């Protein structure tokens with residue numbers, strides 16, 4: 581169960597080797613998080629996160645194989661996690677790929693891969709875990725969306741559209757959870773320095789995984805429905821959303 585300050589004691593992370601996810605887990609273990617399931621495709625990456633969290637004081641960190649695109653297994657996977665943890669206080673959906681816009685926009689299968697990994701798979705997983713959380717009558721889903729989905733740009737429309745789909749789906753699911761005891765938080769980071777963005781020029785208001793983790797924890801404490809990271813991006817996008825197409829097109833990269 582969440583503790584008196586609303587912090588989780590148990591968590592499942594889908595995309596358990598994510599750098600943003602790892603930073604959030606470090607912050608949460610420093611609070612009350614004790615038992616964690618890391619789900620993902622890379623056993624070595626998951627084991628490294630597990631080792632770090634245990635060194636920081638987590639009581640048990642299990643690693644389980646999980647591919648977010650394998651939607652047929654999501655129902656059974658969520659039920660298995662619930663059985664292992666008893667109660668699931670928090671589910672972080674961190675799995676995602678950036679893709680390669682220049683190549684993806686010319687390749688139907690590559691485009692589908694980005695959309696399946698970032699939208700279809702996470703949406704199916706959210707449905708599976710929301711069922712568990714509704715049955716528990718408590719628990720929070722935390723979804724790593726992106727500002728790229730707030731207004732989709734020509735420069736990265738495959739990834740941007742995949743996050744727009746996930747973001748809209750998540751907001752709708754959040755509404756459907758009202759009154760159930762369970763809830764959902766949408767996180768919209770800007771450009772974050774992680775291995776996903778390695779080698780790229782930092783975007784405007786670039787931030788770090790640690791700073792995103794701080795913003796998410798603040799959001800959890802306050803019961804915020806949408807967390808922007810860094811926070812001023814909320815205002816920036818309130819303006820950018822309204823820019824006429826001719827101006828929007830002229831914005832750099």
Ligand SMILES: NC(=O)c1ccc[n+]([C@@H]2O[C@H](COP(=O)([O-])OP(=O)(O)OC[C@H]3O[C@@H](n4cnc5c(N)ncnc54)[C@H](OP(=O)(O)O)[C@@H]3O)[C@@H](O)[C@H]2O)c1
Nearest residue numbers: 595597598599600621622647648675676724726772774776
């Ligand atoms: N970095 C940014 O600038 C930024 C900004 C906004 C939003 N985000 C979002 O934040 C989330 C975490 O990203 P990050 O920056 O922490 O990058 P990251 O370290 O590359 O994390 C992405 C995670 O997704 C996992 N993943 C990819 N495909 C998967 C699949 N089919 N099944 C299961 N897991 C899969 C990766 O694991 P593998 O080792 O198996 O590939 C990795 O653990 C992503 O959804 C990303 O889109 C990132």
